[in-house]
Amino acid sequence: MLKSVYSRIFYLCTIILVFTCALTGVILLITANRMYEKHAVEGFGKTASILQNRIMRLYSEQNQLPIDALQTELETYTLNENIDCYLFDQEGKCIVRSDYNATEISLSGAMRFAAADEPYCQIGAASGNFTESTATYVVRLTLDNVTYYLMLLFPVSYLSEFSSRLLMILVISLLLAGSVGATVFYMNTAQVLKPLTAITRAAENYAKGDFSARLPEISDPELGRLTDTMNRMADFIDKNERSRRRFVSDVSHELKTPMTSIGGFVDGILDGTIPQKEQKHYLKIVSSEVQRLSRLVHSMLNISRFEEGTYRPNYERVDITNLLITTLLLFEEKIENKGLSVEGLDVCPRTYAEVDVDLIQQVFYNLTENAIKFVNKGGTLFLAVDSDDEQVHVHLRNSGEGLTEEEIQHVFERFYKTDESRGRDTTGVGLGLSIVSRIMVLHSGTVTVKSIKGEYTEFIISVPLRQYEQED
Structure with a gap:
């Protein structure tokens, strides 16, 4: 039974520890990823703001949108920052692009609507000229009441790498915490159940009639009271058991002595060993011993009634x-x-x-x-x-x-x-x-x-x- 209790406590504590560590790790992982993505999106916004200012500066210098100059500006930025840049008109048609991909590209109405009031950012699968996961950042700009949309594609494989590294750290930490926690729980559970093992062994000895075993003092309040109670119970039962044995021995002795005398004298009278003239003397002794036996039985009955509580x-x-x-x-x-x-x-x-x-x-x-x-x-x-x-x-x-x-x-x-x-x-x-x-x-x-x-x-x-x- 103790092994069963021991196993249940150990496994329960270990499961709780692992579950708590895992839940905490998942929460930390999600929080860290969100904070890192937020930081990345803020960086996307700064980059988009720089390009937006350059486009507005070029427009203000020539009072029109200089396609060739803008093309050169976007290509330069692409080479230096490793991002793809696209400028769309209000209908979603691409005006300028930084790459040399011949594939036609357009901006969907859903993205234009999403970026109408504030910049729109979406992190997802590979897009454009990138074979890795990318972040699509779209911002709306207005030049002389004409609406344009600037779209930037950022490679974000480092976000996935960050999540992978963080996940690896989480798994290693979880394994270490689980191992250390399981060891601590194992040792602590063994220490907690050690007094219960001693109590069980003592109880088994008591069941066999051996009341000599005593439990050591325990600092734990609950188990301490239990061991104190067990020791007092053992003292009480042991005292009663010794008293009972002594009582049986004493009663046997007190009964044997007069019975031996009575038997000896009666046998002596019957077989003629005791002369007739001395028989009266020995019969008086027999009578005295019979009276002593009667007093003994009467006293024993009284004590029994007193102890049983039947006497009123x-x-x-x-x-x-x-x-x-x-x-x-x-x-x-x-x-x-x-x-x-x-x-x-x-x-x-x-x-x-x-x-x-x-x-x-x-x-x-x-x-x-x-x-x-x-x-x-x-x-x-x-x-x-x-x-x-x-x-x-x-x-x-x-x-x-x-x-x-x-x-x-x-x-x-x-x-x-x-x-x-x-x-x-x-x-x-x-x-x-x-x-x-x-x-x-x-x-x-x-x-x-x-x-x-x-x-x-x-x-x-x-x-x-x-x-x-x-x-x-």
């Missing part, structure tokens, strides 16, 4: 502080077991916002569960609620090891676990914070994390006080 939140006006306290009470036993102190709730004001109660409670649940998992034993949980004119802000901070800058950048990714949490968190599936971030998107809110390594980790969620209808 049910907004209602809720006391955010009361909802936070209610959620925290669900972890009362775990808080007591780790000897944690809870701070900040006693000064939290009642703050109302329009939210989906179930979703926001899941956010509080996930963040609180996460905080209790990684708080140091005997540490502190700090909770706070504040608001401004537009949003309510909920802070949940726990003391402990904290997160590094690298870990903060990935903490909301699916199945992401820090190196430390992989050893300490054996019940989680790595989807809690990912779900939190998606619920915040549904509420047009945000979730941010602050942390100082070795001191604390704090999550801050911000939700609009009022929700507005969003167009699909």
